[in-house]
Amino acid sequence: MDNTIPLLGLHILLTLSTESGAKLKDYNAFTEHTDALLEKHGLEKVGNTYFLFDNNSFTSAICLKESHICIHTWPEIKSVTLDVYLCNYQKDNTAIVKEIADSLAAYFDATISNKHEILR
Template sequence: MTQTSYSPGLHQLLTLSVPNSNKLTAAQDFVLFTDTILQKYQLEKVGVVVHSFENDSFTIAVCLKESHICIHTWPEYNQLTMDIYLCNYLQDNTVKVKTIANDYIEYFQADVIKNFEINR
Protein backbone atom coordinates (compact mmCIF):
# COMPACT_ATOMS: atom_id res chain seq x y z
CA MET A 1 0.00 0.00 0.00
CA THR A 2 1.38 3.40 -1.01
CA GLN A 3 0.99 6.20 1.49
CA THR A 4 0.84 9.78 0.21
CA SER A 5 1.61 12.80 2.34
CA TYR A 6 -1.26 15.00 3.41
CA SER A 7 -1.17 18.65 4.46
CA PRO A 8 -4.39 19.59 6.27
CA GLY A 9 -4.25 23.27 5.30
CA LEU A 10 -3.29 26.82 6.15
CA HIS A 11 -4.35 28.29 9.49
CA GLN A 12 -4.02 32.08 9.55
CA LEU A 13 -4.11 34.04 12.82
CA LEU A 14 -4.43 37.81 12.64
CA THR A 15 -4.35 40.70 15.08
CA LEU A 16 -5.59 43.88 13.43
CA SER A 17 -5.73 47.54 14.36
CA VAL A 18 -9.03 49.03 13.21
CA PRO A 19 -9.40 52.83 12.93
CA ASN A 20 -13.22 52.78 13.02
CA SER A 21 -14.30 51.12 16.26
CA ASN A 22 -17.93 51.12 15.03
CA LYS A 23 -17.10 48.06 12.93
CA LEU A 24 -15.86 46.35 16.08
CA THR A 25 -19.33 46.63 17.62
CA ALA A 26 -21.41 45.74 14.54
CA ALA A 27 -21.72 41.97 14.93
CA GLN A 28 -24.60 41.60 12.48
CA ASP A 29 -22.72 43.54 9.79
CA PHE A 30 -19.78 41.17 10.25
CA VAL A 31 -22.10 38.15 9.87
CA LEU A 32 -23.58 39.60 6.66
CA PHE A 33 -20.11 40.36 5.26
CA THR A 34 -18.98 36.85 6.15
CA ASP A 35 -21.98 35.42 4.29
CA THR A 36 -20.79 37.27 1.16
CA ILE A 37 -17.30 35.83 1.70
CA LEU A 38 -18.74 32.32 1.96
CA GLN A 39 -20.67 32.75 -1.28
CA LYS A 40 -17.71 34.34 -3.08
CA TYR A 41 -15.37 31.46 -2.19
CA GLN A 42 -17.99 28.70 -2.30
CA LEU A 43 -17.61 27.73 1.35
CA GLU A 44 -20.33 25.88 3.24
CA LYS A 45 -21.50 27.20 6.62
CA VAL A 46 -22.69 24.50 9.03
CA GLY A 47 -23.28 26.79 12.01
CA VAL A 48 -22.61 30.17 13.58
CA VAL A 49 -22.46 31.36 17.17
CA VAL A 50 -22.61 35.07 18.00
CA HIS A 51 -21.98 36.49 21.45
CA SER A 52 -22.14 40.23 22.13
CA PHE A 53 -20.69 41.71 25.29
CA GLU A 54 -21.88 44.63 27.44
CA ASN A 55 -19.71 47.10 25.49
CA ASP A 56 -21.06 45.68 22.17
CA SER A 57 -17.77 43.94 21.37
CA PHE A 58 -18.38 40.48 19.97
CA THR A 59 -17.09 36.99 19.52
CA ILE A 60 -18.28 35.05 16.50
CA ALA A 61 -17.45 31.52 15.44
CA VAL A 62 -18.49 30.41 11.97
CA CYS A 63 -18.20 26.66 11.63
CA LEU A 64 -17.60 25.60 8.05
CA LYS A 65 -17.68 22.26 6.33
CA GLU A 66 -14.08 23.18 5.45
CA SER A 67 -13.25 24.27 9.06
CA HIS A 68 -13.85 27.75 10.59
CA ILE A 69 -13.61 31.54 10.75
CA CYS A 70 -13.54 33.14 14.22
CA ILE A 71 -13.29 36.74 15.41
CA HIS A 72 -12.95 38.51 18.76
CA THR A 73 -13.22 42.32 18.93
CA TRP A 74 -11.93 44.89 21.42
CA PRO A 75 -13.37 48.30 20.47
CA GLU A 76 -11.82 49.88 23.55
CA TYR A 77 -8.41 49.11 22.01
CA ASN A 78 -9.44 49.42 18.33
CA GLN A 79 -8.30 45.84 17.78
CA LEU A 80 -9.54 42.43 16.77
CA THR A 81 -8.18 38.94 16.44
CA MET A 82 -9.20 36.58 13.65
CA ASP A 83 -8.67 32.92 13.02
CA ILE A 84 -9.17 31.55 9.49
CA TYR A 85 -8.63 27.88 8.75
CA LEU A 86 -9.65 25.91 5.69
CA CYS A 87 -8.83 22.23 5.43
CA ASN A 88 -7.31 20.86 2.26
CA TYR A 89 -9.44 17.77 1.89
CA LEU A 90 -10.03 17.90 -1.88
CA GLN A 91 -7.94 20.90 -2.90
CA ASP A 92 -5.21 23.21 -1.69
CA ASN A 93 -6.96 26.19 -0.07
CA THR A 94 -3.80 28.12 0.85
CA VAL A 95 -4.41 30.97 -1.60
CA LYS A 96 -8.08 31.08 -0.63
CA VAL A 97 -7.22 31.54 3.08
CA LYS A 98 -4.80 34.37 2.29
CA THR A 99 -7.31 36.07 0.00
CA ILE A 100 -10.10 35.80 2.58
CA ALA A 101 -7.79 37.33 5.20
CA ASN A 102 -7.09 40.23 2.83
CA ASP A 103 -10.83 40.69 2.23
CA TYR A 104 -11.36 41.04 5.99
CA ILE A 105 -8.41 43.43 6.30
CA GLU A 106 -10.00 45.59 3.60
CA TYR A 107 -13.46 45.32 5.22
CA PHE A 108 -12.11 46.66 8.50
CA GLN A 109 -9.69 49.08 6.75
CA ALA A 110 -7.21 47.61 9.19
CA ASP A 111 -3.50 47.61 9.75
CA VAL A 112 -1.93 44.25 10.50
CA ILE A 113 -0.33 44.03 13.93
CA LYS A 114 0.38 40.29 13.79
CA ASN A 115 -0.05 37.72 11.06
CA PHE A 116 0.84 34.12 11.79
CA GLU A 117 0.52 31.45 9.14
CA ILE A 118 0.59 27.88 10.33
CA ASN A 119 0.83 25.13 7.75
CA ARG A 120 -0.87 22.21 9.40
Protein backbone atom coordinates in the same frame (compact mmCIF):
# COMPACT_ATOMS: atom_id res chain seq x y z
CA MET B 1 -7.93 13.59 -1.68
CA ASP B 2 -5.53 14.63 -4.38
CA ASN B 3 -2.14 13.40 -3.13
CA THR B 4 -0.37 16.29 -4.89
CA ILE B 5 -1.64 18.69 -2.18
CA PRO B 6 1.07 18.43 0.49
CA LEU B 7 -0.66 20.27 3.32
CA LEU B 8 -3.68 19.66 5.50
CA GLY B 9 -4.36 23.37 5.17
CA LEU B 10 -3.31 26.90 5.97
CA HIS B 11 -4.23 28.45 9.31
CA ILE B 12 -3.86 32.24 9.57
CA LEU B 13 -3.96 34.05 12.91
CA LEU B 14 -4.24 37.84 12.79
CA THR B 15 -4.22 40.70 15.25
CA LEU B 16 -5.50 43.86 13.60
CA SER B 17 -5.48 47.53 14.60
CA THR B 18 -8.17 49.87 13.30
CA GLU B 19 -9.70 53.29 13.77
CA SER B 20 -13.06 52.03 12.42
CA GLY B 21 -14.69 51.69 15.82
CA ALA B 22 -18.22 51.33 14.46
CA LYS B 23 -17.30 48.14 12.58
CA LEU B 24 -15.93 46.63 15.79
CA LYS B 25 -19.45 46.92 17.22
CA ASP B 26 -21.54 45.85 14.22
CA TYR B 27 -21.94 42.09 14.32
CA ASN B 28 -24.69 42.08 11.67
CA ALA B 29 -22.58 43.92 9.08
CA PHE B 30 -19.64 41.59 9.81
CA THR B 31 -21.92 38.58 9.28
CA GLU B 32 -23.18 39.95 5.96
CA HIS B 33 -19.61 40.55 4.77
CA THR B 34 -18.47 37.10 5.88
CA ASP B 35 -21.49 35.35 4.35
CA ALA B 36 -20.72 37.06 1.02
CA LEU B 37 -17.11 35.81 1.24
CA LEU B 38 -18.29 32.28 1.94
CA GLU B 39 -20.70 32.38 -0.99
CA LYS B 40 -18.03 33.83 -3.31
CA HIS B 41 -15.68 30.95 -2.52
CA GLY B 42 -18.31 28.19 -2.39
CA LEU B 43 -17.67 27.47 1.31
CA GLU B 44 -20.37 25.82 3.38
CA LYS B 45 -21.36 27.19 6.79
CA VAL B 46 -22.46 24.35 9.09
CA GLY B 47 -22.88 26.39 12.27
CA ASN B 48 -22.35 29.76 13.89
CA THR B 49 -22.29 30.98 17.44
CA TYR B 50 -21.70 34.47 18.76
CA PHE B 51 -21.88 36.65 21.84
CA LEU B 52 -22.48 40.40 22.04
CA PHE B 53 -20.78 42.11 24.98
CA ASP B 54 -22.12 45.07 26.97
CA ASN B 55 -19.92 47.48 24.98
CA ASN B 56 -21.33 46.01 21.71
CA SER B 57 -18.11 44.20 20.86
CA PHE B 58 -18.60 40.65 19.69
CA THR B 59 -17.04 37.25 19.45
CA SER B 60 -18.06 34.63 16.92
CA ALA B 61 -17.10 31.17 15.73
CA ILE B 62 -18.25 30.23 12.25
CA CYS B 63 -17.96 26.50 11.68
CA LEU B 64 -17.44 25.55 8.07
CA LYS B 65 -17.54 22.19 6.35
CA GLU B 66 -13.93 23.05 5.45
CA SER B 67 -13.05 24.25 9.02
CA HIS B 68 -13.64 27.68 10.65
CA ILE B 69 -13.41 31.46 11.02
CA CYS B 70 -13.25 32.95 14.52
CA ILE B 71 -13.23 36.61 15.55
CA HIS B 72 -13.12 38.75 18.65
CA THR B 73 -13.45 42.54 18.52
CA TRP B 74 -11.91 44.91 21.07
CA PRO B 75 -13.28 48.45 20.47
CA GLU B 76 -11.76 49.71 23.72
CA ILE B 77 -8.27 49.09 22.29
CA LYS B 78 -9.24 49.38 18.58
CA SER B 79 -8.26 45.80 17.86
CA VAL B 80 -9.54 42.60 16.25
CA THR B 81 -8.26 39.05 16.56
CA LEU B 82 -9.04 36.65 13.72
CA ASP B 83 -8.49 32.96 13.11
CA VAL B 84 -9.06 31.61 9.57
CA TYR B 85 -8.46 27.97 8.72
CA LEU B 86 -9.51 25.88 5.73
CA CYS B 87 -8.43 22.32 5.19
CA ASN B 88 -7.24 21.04 1.83
CA TYR B 89 -9.24 17.82 1.92
CA GLN B 90 -10.81 18.08 -1.54
CA LYS B 91 -8.79 20.92 -3.05
CA ASP B 92 -6.00 23.35 -2.23
CA ASN B 93 -7.65 26.20 -0.32
CA THR B 94 -4.42 28.07 0.47
CA ALA B 95 -5.18 31.06 -1.77
CA ILE B 96 -8.75 31.26 -0.44
CA VAL B 97 -7.57 31.40 3.20
CA LYS B 98 -5.23 34.27 2.28
CA GLU B 99 -7.96 36.10 0.38
CA ILE B 100 -10.46 35.75 3.24
CA ALA B 101 -7.91 36.99 5.81
CA ASP B 102 -6.99 39.95 3.57
CA SER B 103 -10.66 40.74 2.89
CA LEU B 104 -11.50 40.74 6.59
CA ALA B 105 -8.54 43.03 7.37
CA ALA B 106 -9.72 45.37 4.58
CA TYR B 107 -13.31 45.23 5.88
CA PHE B 108 -12.12 46.61 9.23
CA ASP B 109 -9.85 49.18 7.47
CA ALA B 110 -7.13 47.65 9.60
CA THR B 111 -3.40 47.32 9.69
CA ILE B 112 -1.93 43.99 10.63
CA SER B 113 -0.21 44.13 14.03
CA ASN B 114 0.61 40.45 14.16
CA LYS B 115 0.25 37.63 11.64
CA HIS B 116 1.05 33.94 11.84
CA GLU B 117 0.63 31.53 8.95
CA ILE B 118 0.68 27.92 10.10
CA LEU B 119 0.97 25.16 7.52
CA ARG B 120 -0.82 22.15 8.90
